[in-house]
Amino acid sequence: MPGSKPQTRFPDPQIEMAHGAGGKASRRLIQGLIAPVLGGPLLEPLGDAALVDIGGARVAFTADSFVVKPLRFPGGSIGDLAVNGTVNDLAVSGARPVALVVTLILESGLSSEVLEVELRAIAAAAEQAGVTVVGGDTKVVEHGMADGMYITTAGIGAVDPRAVCSPRLVRPGDRILLSGPIGDHGITILLARGEIDLESDLRSDTRPVYPMIEALIASVGAGVHWMRDPTRGGVASALNELAADARVCIALFEETVPVRDQVRGACEILGLEPMHIANEGQFLAVIAPEYAEQALDAVRSVAGGEEAVFIGEVRDAPARTVLSISAYGGTRVVDMLVGDPLPRIC
C-alpha cells in the first residue's frame, strides 16, 4: 500500500556488538529493520555493491565504515582496510574499482602523526588498487566520543558486462572457488590486541582482490555465477547467505579448505571455527563446472592467487544449508556466526 508505514520485525530492544559482527544478529538487523525501512529489495544483505544506471552507464556503488581496533596491526592498518574493503566490494560485484571518497571521524586529541600515517596508508593502498581518491570529509568529535579514528570509504566502479553474477544463477554442480587461506585477518587482530598469548608471525591478508577477479572474468566471465569477499562472519556466513538466497546446499570438503597452522591453533585454543573468522583479501566464487579448471588456472596465474583452490560444490539438498564433509565421511552443519567473538575486526 503506497505511503503505508513499512512493517519491521526486529525483536532486540537495543543494539549489541553482535549486530555489527556479520553473522546471525547482523542479518536479523538488516532483514528485520534496515531493509524494510530503507527499501528492502535494493539493499544487498551484507555490503556488496549496488548497481545503478546513471547517465547511460552502469555504475557499481558501495560504502563501508571501518572501526578496527587497534588502528595498526601486522600486515596493515585501518587505512589499508578502508581502501581494500571497499574496492573488494566493487570487485566481487563484477566491477572495476574507479574512485573513492574517504570520510574521517576523528577523536579530538588524536595525534596528527597517527592521522598522517593513516592518510599515507590510504594513498598507498589506493595506488596499489588502481583507484583515485576524489573527495573527502572530516568530522571531529570530543575526546571520549570515538576511539582515535573511524574511516568510511565510498567507492564507485565500472560494471564489467562480461560478469553477471546473482544467487539466481547458482545451480547444483557448480564449484566453490576460494582464493587462498582463511582467517589470517581476524586472528591477526586478535593477537595484536594481546587477547591470547601466542607467538606468531601471522599477518593480515588485507589486499585488493581485483587483479585475481579481473583474470577470472577475462578467462571465464560467463562461468562466474556469484562472488563474495568473506569479511565479517567469515566464509561460513558468506556461504550461508548464498545457501539461503539461492535455496541450495553448499557442500564443503573439509580438508580442502586452506587454514594456516597458526590460525587453526588460535581457533582451537579459543573454541572458534576458522570459517567464522574474517578475511580482508580473499574472495569466494561459484563457477559453472565446465569452466572450473580454466577458472582456477586464471586465478592462480595472478601474483597472490597461487593458493586458490576449490573447496566444495553446490547441491540440491538440504537447501539453505552449508555442510562440511570430512575425508572420513563425517558431515556437520556449518552455521552462520552467532554472537561476536571478535569485535571491531574491520
Place this chain on the structure above:
Amino acid sequence: MPGSKPQTRFPDPQIEMAHGAGGKASRRLIQGLIAPVLGGPLLEPLGDAALVDIGGARVAFTADSFVVKPLRFPGGSIGDLAVNGTVNDLAVSGARPVALVVTLILESGLSSEVLEVELRAIAAAAEQAGVTVVGGDTKVVEHGMADGMYITTAGIGAVDPRAVCSPRLVRPGDRILLSGPIGDHGITILLARGEIDLESDLRSDTRPVYPMIEALIASVGAGVHWMRDPTRGGVASALNELAADARVCIALFEETVPVRDQVRGACEILGLEPMHIANEGQFLAVIAPEYAEQALDAVRSVAGGEEAVFIGEVRDAPARTVLSISAYGGTRVVDMLVGDPLPRIC
C-alpha cells in the same frame, strides 16, 4: 618526482574540534595534510562532489559523515541531515542526485527504537529528495566509543551538462544569490543543547536544495558560475573559499543578508557572526549579471525559494577578501570562521 613522499605542512600536533568546524583550521588540515597526501588537485576543499567519468557517463560523487548532537532537534534529526547534506553537495555540483549508500556506526546499547526513528527519517528524506537508498553497512562499537550513532552517506548523481560551475568562471560584476535566511540550523542546534536560555520556535532549515537549483539551471544554466551550500563555517567561510580560489573580492551588502531576529538575537548574546553559522538547506550561487533577474525569478518560483535574494557582487579588489558594506557606507572584512564555537553541528 614520481614515488617521492608528498610534502605536508600541518603544524598542529594534534586534532582539535576546530579542525572539523569548516573554518580556518579545517582548511589548514585539508590543504596542509589531507590533500597533499591523498592527491591534492582532485580533492575539493570543503566537501562538494567530485566529477568522475565512468563507463562513458559523467557522475558526481560525494560522501559526508554526520555526528550532530543531539540526534534530534526542532525541524529535523541526524537522519534528515545525512540525506539532505549529501544530496545538497551533489546539487550544488550541478548534478541531479540519484542514489545513496548509508553507513552506520552504532554505539552498543543504543535503543533499537532510536535507530528505527532515524532509519525512517532517512527513508522519508530520501523520498522527498527523489533519491534511492541502494546499500548500506553497519558497524557497532563498544559503549563509550561513540555518541549514540554516527551516519555516513555517500551519494552519486548525474551531472547536468547545462551547469558548468567553477571558481575560474567567476568574474567581477557577477552577482551573489542566496536562497534564504541564514543561521537557522546552527542556532537551532545550540538552543536544542540548552547552551543558552532563550525561548524560540526556530527550526533547522534542513531540506534538499535541488528543486531550487533545478529551476535555476533550467532557466539560466550558462549564467550560473559557481554554487555552494554554506554548511559548517557558514556563508562567510564558503565565500572566503570562493574569494581565495577565484582570486576576487566578494562585496556583501550587509542589510540584504537575510537573518531571522531569533538568529540575530542568539548571535548577539553569544558574540557570534550569523555569517559563520551553519545552514543545512540554503545555497549560494554566483550569477552572471545579465542573467540576474531571471535567475532570481527562477529560484523564487519554487516552493521554499520565495526568500531568495541577491546579497552582493564580485569585485576585482581587494582580492581574496570578503567585505561587508553597510547602508551607511561602513566596510568590514568578513573572515573565515576561526575556532569552533558550535561543535558537532552536522
